[in-house]
Amino acid sequence: MRVYLPCTLPTLASAVGAGGLGPAPLIGYAVTPALTEWYASGDTEELEYVALTEAARASLRLLAAERADGVEGAARRVVIAAEVPDGSVITAPGIEERATVRLVEAIALTKVAAVHIDDPGAIPDIEAAIDALPASDQGDDDARFAVDGAEAHELMWYATQEIPDLLSS
Template identity: 50%
Template structure:
């Protein structure tokens, strides 16, 4: 099953160093039966993209936590989503339609692609990360800030490109 795992630039650095990573709480996003039922139309590609966008929003939470810890200059605030193929993913419709739980770490060999914000998105990502909780509680201004970040498309990278991407940051 293809899963979309929220991450950060720091996560990517650890992935390249260790050859694997464990998503926080084993949480990922995927095209689940509940997600398919929640849409009146859309093909598989469109619904997988919706799951990827959910993971990108979850990445904002990870960035917010890093910012609360003071941030790290070598890890710019950019949304990161790791697309991986895993054998076992358990749907968690109690959390949301696309949420899944995976057990154990994800190996570099399981990664199909990595999606990362470009430098132009950083200011919008920082603003969105600062208000992610308020947006969840219905704050219209916070939701607007999230929309500003989500207007930026994530760039696509093959797993073998990660060392070069991280070197250029």
């Protein structure tokens, strides 16, 4: 099963150093039965795009949490795409997003299929979205517009062998 895991550049660097993502449980996003039912007219590619988009939203929240903890890093959303056995994935009950899954095992870097990341040109909009998250969560429409503006940027695709270059830039 293809799973999309929200991440940040510092977390990606840690995963590379450790040889994988973990420990379990991990939260990811995938084409779930609930997502398929909700978006019945979508083909597999469209459904995977929805899961990727939800992981990118979660990455934005991870960036905000890292900032609050004083972690330095470029404001670029990162999503790791991994192929994991179906048995290591369970749907996450009680979570609002239809594509949310829980991984019950750590993920070795050998299972990573690709990394999706914002282009550096998106950084100003991602910074604005991070700053606007608290007000957006309180229902501020202008702040919500700023957060939604982050989604106007498509994540770029990188092969696993390009990860060291991503981390050094």
